[in-house]
Amino acid sequence: MTRLRRSFFAGPTLEVARALLGQRLVRLRGPECLAGLIVEAEAYIGQEDMACHAHSGLTPRNAALFGPPGHAYVYFTYGMHWLLNFVTEAEGRPAAVLVRALVPVSGVATMRRLRRGRPDRILTDGPGKLTQALDIDGDFNGYDLCAATARLFVEAAPPVPESAVGYGPRVGVNYAPEPWKSKPWNFKVNGDLDVI
DNA sequence: AGCACGATTAACT
DNA sequence: GTTAATCGTGCTC
Numbered sequence: 001m002t003r004l005r006r007s008f009f010a011g012p013t014l015e016v017a018r019a020l021l022g023q024r025l026v027r028l029r030g031p032e033c034l035a036g037l038i039v040e041a042e043a044y045i046g047q048e049d050m051a052c053h054a055h056s057g058l059t060p061r062n063a064a065l066f067g068p069p070g071h072a073y074v075y076f077t078y079g080m081h082w083l084l085n086f087v088t089e090a091e092g093r094p095a096a097v098l099v100r101a102l103v104p105v106s107g108v109a110t111m112r113r114l115r116r117g118r119p120d121r122i123l124t125d126g127p128g129k130l131t132q133a134l135d136i137d138g139d140f141n142g143y144d145l146c147a148a149t150a151r152l153f154v155e156a157a158p159p160v161p162e163s164a165v166g167y168g169p170r171v172g173v174n175y176a177p178e179p180w181k182s183k184p185w186n187f188k189v190n191g192d193l194d195v196i
Numbered sequence: 197a198g199c200a201c202g203a204t205t206a207a208c209t
Numbered sequence: 210g211t212t213a214a215t216c217g218t219g220c221t222c
Contacts, residue, residue: 042203051203061218078204079215085203098203128204172203 001155006146009069013088017043017097017187020086022160025102027134028151032110034134036102036124037157040188042170044085045095051176051183054094063142065094070146074131074138081128082137086145086154100127100171101188164190 004023009016020041027034044052053062053075064073064087073085073096085096102124104111111123111133124130131137136152145153167184174181 044203053203056219059219075203076217077202079202079217081202081204083203100203126204170203175202 001157003146003150004154004156006068006070009086009088009146010090011088013043013045013095013097014185016086016088017041017185018165019159020097020099020154021165021187021189022157024105024155024157025099025134026106026153026155027136029107029110029135032107034107034110035155036104036106036130036134038099038101038154039103040099040101040186042098042100042187043088043095043185044098044170045089045185047094049183050180051170051173052094052096058094062094065096067091067142070144072140072143072145072152074136074141074143076138078128082131083127084131084136084140098127099130100186101125102130102133104133160189166190 020038023038024035025038046052047054049055054065058066061075064071067087068091069087069089071087073087074082076082084099087096089095104124114135115123115133124133140152143152144150166188168186169182169184170186
């Protein structure tokens with residue numbers, strides 16, 4: 001399987017988010033390969049986007065957002081959860097795609113253990129859950145997903161047909177003013193294909 | 197130095 | 210449907 005290259009992540013964030021649906025997120029952990037197909041993603045685009053962490057400028061926390069595309073932006077929230085993003089567009093322009101849900105395809109036994117024996121259907125169906133299942137934390141903030149030796153990257157997989165894609169407002173950003181609160185920048189694979 | 201809150205989850209009623 | 214958990218960050222004093 002071929003890995004998605006930096007030129008992919010350098011594209012417009014909405015296109016990248018849409019195209020990421022169905023692609024395979026791979027996390028090599030020691031001798032193991034943990035992987036899942038991306039079934040929900042969300043775009044955060046630029047300093048003008050009041051729901052984007054970059055809205056009030058560069059800080060130590062969000063620095064990776066301003067960095068080159070194809071790197072991870074991983075941040076800590078609610079005092080307990082790590083969330084994984086892929087940095088997009090040109091270096092200096094803060095934009096990213098939040099990975100919100102996966103369908104596990106490899107290393108499921110390990111994911112169950114990392115998720116403390118929870119049922120398979122809730123292993124990776126949320127942004128904080130999938131980082132737990134794939135053992136992704138702040139150590140991956142700023143990580144280059146396109147490096148030859150990367151242990152976290154995205155592999156090309158069959159694209160999801162347009163008929164299976166749902167568009168909606170982003171989750172958990174009700175604090176943001178309009179129009180940002182209602183931008184339909186959440187992309188998800190409709191139910192039936194969740195079990196590929 | 198102090199404080200309010202979050203791109204969430206899980207365990208309640 | 211409601212709420213506790215839990216702490217780094219960024220803003221105010």
